[in-house]
Amino acid sequence: MVLFKPEQKDTAVLRLSRLTDYAVVVLARMGEEATALQSAPGLATRTGLPEPTVAKVLKTLAQAGVVEGLRGARGGYRLAKPLPDIPLTEVIVAFDGPIALTACVDGGSGLCESEHLCPVRGRWDPVNTAIRDALEKISVAELAGHALAPAEADFRLAAE
Amino acid sequence: MVLFKPEQKDTAVLRLSRLTDYAVVVLARMGEEATALQSAPGLATRTGLPEPTVAKVLKTLAQAGVVEGLRGARGGYRLAKPLPDIPLTEVIVAFDGPIALTACVDGGSGLCESEHLCPVRGRWDPVNTAIRDALEKISVAELAGHALAPAEADFRLAAE
């Protein structure tokens, strides 16, 4: 059901990519038959989302290890673990990149090429960790309920 | 000194507009002489930032009530309150809009036109409030120290 409306203009600080939204929808569908092997075209028709988009989402999710992809005829995708065990952060990171306020990922990793040029390093850490903690407590399953239950009709509507 | 590097490609979930960054730099400068009336051109030369940009930043800050603008010749801007009393959220909201995960601002306000299409409403609230709380604890003054101290040289460098 597309968790946030695409048309909405107001840019909040926390902008998730639309793919993230689609991912939750697709995962919710897969969660209905958690152990079954489901193909991208099949999931596309069942969610009502365009097939190429669903394929892209699944490829990304497979790379992230959230789902498991099996190639070849009769291939498909399968949840790597049950929905309640998938924290939202895993999905978000897969599509939107690291969860952090600035471009510099905080702490440890020495990715910041010019550390002496980036005096804010570490200052935003409390904020970043607070955000991660909050997100980590929410599993995909918790959103999946909303993503499916009465939303089936709404979903088609919103995705036109 | 430009708190995050513009060139950095990796798009994190939390994307602050660059104006927000500039705002902190400008505010830091103003904080050095908190009570003085300072003009946009003057602050531009003192920060090394392009004048039109500084003007835009100050206009936005004035609208938000963070600074006070006095028109006419010998006019200028003045801090509405000391730096330590300005929470970061105030600056962020001014430039980046409401601090929320989705386009829907959570809770209360009935802005979401089609509430029945947005079943996630309320679900993200804990996340949103956690983020706000974390940001509210940080004042501009805390960043200002870093934004000025050894950063003067770095700043010009990063802003090329």
Add this chain to the structure above:
DNA sequence: TTAAATAGGACCAATCAAGTCCGATTTCCA
């Protein structure tokens, strides 16, 4: 051997933000 599926990119169009600029208004000063 063929068909059906994933895997991995390349590619194009549309949207959004950054930055600049202009006109209107206000106020001080000579």
Add this chain to the structure above:
DNA sequence: TGGAAATCGGACTTGATTGGTCCTATTTAA
């Protein structure tokens, strides 16, 4: 009283980023 120096408000252009599609290679079952 006129001119200069500011703020104020918005329009506009350019560049980057995202969303979405498509194409080719690879794998595997029938």
